[in-house]
Amino acid sequence: MSRSPKFTQQLQPQISGINPYVPGKPISELKRELNLVRVSKLASNENPLGASQKAKTAVQELIIDIASYPDGSAFELKKALASFLAVSDKQVSVGNGSNELLELVARIFAGKGDEIIFSQYAFAVYPISAQVVGATSVCVPALNWGHDLEAMLAAITEKTKVIYIANPNNPTGTLISVSEWEAFISQVPEHIIVVLDEAYFEFVQTGKTVNGLDYLAEYDNLLVSRTFSKAYGLASLRVGYMVGGEELIGYIEKVRMPFNVNQFAQVAAIAALNDPQFVKTVVSNNQAGMAQLTSFCQGLKLSFIPSYGNFVCIQVGPKALEINQALLALGVIVRPVSNYGLDEYLRVSIGSPKENQHFMDALTSILSQNQAGNNANH
Numbered sequence: 082m083s084r085s086p087k088f089t090q091q092l093q094p095q096i097s098g099i100n101p102y103v104p105g106k107p108i109s110e111l112k113r114e115l116n117l118v119r120v121s122k123l124a125s126n127e128n129p130l131g132a133s134q135k136a137k138t139a140v141q142e143l144i145i146d147i148a149s150y151p152d153g154s155a156f157e158l159k160k161a162l163a164s165f166l167a168v169s170d171k172q173v174s175v176g177n178g179s180n181e182l183l184e185l186v187a188r189i190f191a192g193k194g195d196e197i198i199f200s201q202y203a204f205a206v207y208p209i210s211a212q213v214v215g216a217t218s219v220c221v222p223a224l225n226w227g228h229d230l231e232a233m234l235a236a237i238t239e240k241t242k243v244i245y246i247a248n249p250n251n252p253t254g255t256l257i258s259v260s261e262w263e264a265f266i267s268q269v270p271e272h273i274i275v276v277l278d279e280a281y282f283e284f285v286q287t288g289k290t291v292n293g294l295d296y297l298a299e300y301d302n303l304l305v306s307r308t309f310s311k312a313y314g315l316a317s318l319r320v321g322y323m324v325g326g327e328e329l330i331g332y333i334e335k336v337r338m339p340f341n342v343n344q345f346a347q348v349a350a351i352a353a354l355n356d357p358q359f360v361k362t363v364v365s366n367n368q369a370g371m372a373q374l375t376s377f378c379q380g381l382k383l384s385f386i387p388s389y390g391n392f393v394c395i396q397v398g399p400k401a402l403e404i405n406q407a408l409l410a411l412g413v414i415v416r417p418v419s420n421y422g423l424d425e426y427l428r429v430s431i432g433s434p435k436e437n438q439h440f441m442d443a444l445t446s447i448l449s450q451n452q453a454g455n456n457a458n459h
């Protein structure tokens with residue numbers, strides 16, 4: 082029984098307008114609902130190869146210690162990251178997923194009346210982070226599905242505090258070029274914080290590409306975030322990191338909650354960093370799967386947004402939500418992106434070759450039935 086709300090007067094006014102983040106449907110839920118045996122989840126950009134065996138072993142060996150608090154300073158993980166990234170350990174902060182760190186930046190630097198800039202079709206966590214602190218979201222129209230960095234520069238006002246950029250972007254998978262990025266970052270006033278979210282950095286296989294770390298020495302206002310959730314396959318453990326100048330990282334360290342990253346996540350992340358071969362295998366599986374899915378789209382004359390991540394947005398047309406339901410009925414979970422304003426698209430994460438095939442078979446059969454239905458109506 083749901084009661085009528087009692088606390089709306091108590092609520093901070095900005096909270097009621099928040100559109101909560103919509104996660105992909107869990108496999109267990111779909112299996113339960115439809116009594117399905119085989120389910121392929123291609124909805125949350127998770128790692129189809131799981132995680133490094135080294136990371137799993139590290140977690141198993143730690144079970145004995147479950148009653149202890151984690152290392153609150155994440156000393157070993159920060160040290161490992163600092164050496165892996167060739168920065169000082171005072172330049173690294175770790176979070177309960179990189180999402181925690183992205184949101185902390187808004188809390189540290191923005192409040193009521195301030196503005197936070199991000200792009201149309203950008204990651205849903207940015208508007209949520211802005212709204213939680215009562216800041217105004219300035220959503221800049223996209224250019225070819227990606228960031229229009231010139232327009233984002235033009236959107237800067239006296240009230241701008243933070244700019245979020247995802248590169249590659251989720252859900253569209255677009256990539257910023259080095260020249261666009263350099264023109265942008267060199268023109269942002271130096272008191273404005275630029276957050277470069279590189280959650281899909283490891284998947285980018287094109288020649289010359291932006292690596293945010295290369296710009297930290299020159300730009301004190303830059304923060305770069307990455308995660309163990311995608312290429313490393315540790316999404317369940319919740320661990321990501323942010324790299325920047327010592328001053329900005331110091332503020333994040335000040336406001337983060339004690340013990341924000343659990344010990345299983347810390348040991349698994351260290352072990353995962355020590356298994357670069359696993360990430361290589363993940364990336365090549367991703368390239369093969371991306372080729373498999375995009376040539377399938379070309380075959381069916383479905384357009385898609387060229388993607389540099391581990392997912393691709395496919396334009397299935399105005400019936401996207403119906404098609405999504407039909408895919409679910411066949412045991413395939415993908416992500417509708419109408420909440421991002423991409424009504425005709427479905428975002429499909431690259432899976433294992435078998436999972437990709439499951440999706441392609443299901444979509445082919447749904448589209449041919451639709452086609453038959455359309456012909457019958459004529």
Ligand SMILES: *Cc1c(COP(=O)(O)O)cnc(C)c1O
Binds near residue numbers: 308310311321
């Ligand atoms: C998946 C993703 C993240 C990472 O989130 P975690 O909290 O580290 O799991 C960050 N940014 C974008 C754009 C993402 O898609």
